[in-house]
Structures are given as structure tokens and as C-alpha cells.
Amino acid sequence: MKPKLSVLCITYNHEPFIRQCLDGFVMQKTNFPFQVLIHDDASTDGTADIIREYAKKYPDIIKPVLQKQNQFSRGINVDKAFNWPRISGEYVALCEGDDYWTDPHKLQKQVDFLDARPDYSVCFHPVRVVWADKSHPDSIFPTPKYRFNKTTLELSDLLKHNFIQTNSVVYRWALAGRESDYPDGILPGDWFMHLMHAATGKIGFLPDVMAVYRRHAGGIWWDYGRTDNWFLKCATKNMKFYAEQERMFGVNRTPEMTNLMRRTIAVFLRNHKFDEIVQIANEYPDVYQAATAATPACPDAESAAHWHHRFNYLLILTGVLIMTLLGMIIWG
Missing domain, CATH: 3.90.550.10 (Spore Coat Polysaccharide Biosynthesis Protein SpsA; Chain A)
Structure with missing residues (x-):
């Protein structure tokens, strides 16, 4: 049956x-x-x-x-x-x-x-x-x-x-x-x-x-909104959830998305996720603008990309300096 x-x-x-x-x-x-x-x-x-x-x-x-x-x-x-x-x-x-x-x-x-x-x-x-x-x-x-x-x-x-x-x-x-x-x-x-x-x-x-x-600790909502790990894994999906609510049901989720964007940017910066900042800025430009306007310390998309390249440059420069110092020590 x-x-x-x-x-x-x-x-x-x-x-x-x-x-x-x-x-x-x-x-x-x-x-x-x-x-x-x-x-x-x-x-x-x-x-x-x-x-x-x-x-x-x-x-x-x-x-x-x-x-x-x-x-x-x-x-x-x-x-x-x-x-x-x-x-x-x-x-x-x-x-x-x-x-x-x-x-x-x-x-x-x-x-x-x-x-x-x-x-x-x-x-x-x-x-x-x-x-x-x-x-x-x-x-x-x-x-x-x-x-x-x-x-x-x-x-x-x-x-x-x-x-x-x-x-x-x-x-x-x-x-x-x-x-x-x-x-x-x-x-x-x-x-x-x-x-x-x-x-x-x-x-x-x-x-x-x-x-x-x-x-329990293995559940996806165990550390909801409380840890960097949650934001790194789930924040962009949570952002899309609010955007899809707006699209399908005609509601305004700007306050929720702005708050989530502000906190997500802070986590991404802290974890050097500069490409991810550029990505969410491109996907939700109005929300990003509102979030960064409320938090002046957060860079805009162009600045995030600049920070990314600058960070990579500093890593390379640091590597060169370390190798130079090692060479001086080894070869006298």
C-alpha cells in the first residue's frame, strides 16, 4: 500500500x-x-x-x-x-x-x-x-x-x-x-x-x-553566532537565507543582514579572509555599504582587495628577510 x-x-x-x-x-x-x-x-x-x-x-x-x-x-x-x-x-x-x-x-x-x-x-x-x-x-x-x-x-x-x-x-x-x-x-x-x-x-x-x-557540540547551531568557526562556515549561507526571504516573501531583512554582515566582516578580517570579504561585498553591495558605514573601521570591497594584496606582499617580504638573515648566519 x-x-x-x-x-x-x-x-x-x-x-x-x-x-x-x-x-x-x-x-x-x-x-x-x-x-x-x-x-x-x-x-x-x-x-x-x-x-x-x-x-x-x-x-x-x-x-x-x-x-x-x-x-x-x-x-x-x-x-x-x-x-x-x-x-x-x-x-x-x-x-x-x-x-x-x-x-x-x-x-x-x-x-x-x-x-x-x-x-x-x-x-x-x-x-x-x-x-x-x-x-x-x-x-x-x-x-x-x-x-x-x-x-x-x-x-x-x-x-x-x-x-x-x-x-x-x-x-x-x-x-x-x-x-x-x-x-x-x-x-x-x-x-x-x-x-x-x-x-x-x-x-x-x-x-x-x-x-x-x-x-550538542556536533550540531550546526551549537555555536550559532558565537564563534569564528560558525561565521566562517555558516554566515554566507545565513545571509543568503535572509536575501531569499526578501525575494520570495517580500519582507525587509535589511536590519538582520546588516548586523550579520558587520559581524561577518569582523570575523573574516580577523582570519585574513580578504577574498571572502570581496565576494560578499559584490553579492550584497547595498548591505555591505550599510554595514561598513555603520562600522568605519571595516574596508570597502576595493580596500579589502588592496589589503589582501598588501598582506601577500608583506608575507613575501618577510620570507625574503628571513632567508637573508639565515644566509648571513650560515655563511658568516
């Missing part, structure tokens, strides 16, 4: 977590068939072996793609490229391999909700947030205030901030035949997918806490 719902799951080096994730899938009690489309991106630990074990035990549910070569590092959106084409049915749920579901009736409750309300396109619920290093106490997300004390929400609410945790959502899948509308190279990608679905119907909230979102 054709699945009514597809679960999308992406994994990479999730060996400590993946069993809990898979157990949350296979324990689901539903009156409809569903499948789990899981993609492992060439994990270097035991993740793929565990997935194989579950796929053998639950062949009607667990449908894996196990890569031999990492695809994300090649700039490929693995969900879009490898999971979306396999989607079957009306509904789609999300859960990455380091998170997990705790309620065996989660899918049934959300599908029942959407079945009864054809004008809704998104259903979500609160999750328990757990910090792996115990640096913070467990909490519930979102709080009532963060979701505007509403149980029915709309696109305009979701454009203010993201109150939908990834592993809590079920969509009435709206991207079949529209896959190319979803922009590549953006972060956070899940928020953008929430927005695209919220543009097609209402958002419904269920009060039950039915999943756990795990915060």
Missing part, C-alpha cells in the same frame, strides 16, 4: 544518537502506512551499520540511502537531492538523526489534525530541548509567548521568527513539482521550508510534547 506519510531523516556521524531516533520512528502507531526516507552522508563512525540493522528488521518502514562519499561537502543539499524524489504520499515529517520522538501516537495525532482541516498546511507541537553537556537545564520550546499565545498561526507570524522545531513538524507536502523553488545554499533550511508551506495554508499547534531536540 502506498505510504500516506514520508519521514525525512538525514544523518552524519550520529552513532551515539541514531538508535534512539530510529526507535522513535518504528514505535509509531498509525492506521496508515508510512515510510522513513533516511540518508546517511558517508558517516565515518558506526551510523550506517546501525541503519542497515534497522532497515533489515523493518524493511517496510526504513528506506535508507547510504553514501560512500560525503555529498554535503560537495555543496549538495542531500535532502533535496536524495530524499525528496522518494517522497510518497500527502504528508511529510522531519527528524534528523540526532533528535528523536517520544510519543508513539505523534504521527497519528498530526495526520488526524490535518485530515480534518484541509485549509491547514502545517502542524507542529512543543519539544523538550536537552543540552548534551548539561550546561543548560532542559526546557520546552516554543513557549506560549514565543508562538504569540496562539494555536492557529499564519505566514505573517512565522516571518517574525521561527517557532517550529524541525522534528515537531508535519507538512501537507506542497513542494512536489516545485523543488527548484527551494533555494540551495541557505541556513536555516528548515525555517525556509516552514515558510514555503505556511504560504499555502494555516499553521496548527498541538499542545502535547512529543519529541526531544538535542543540543
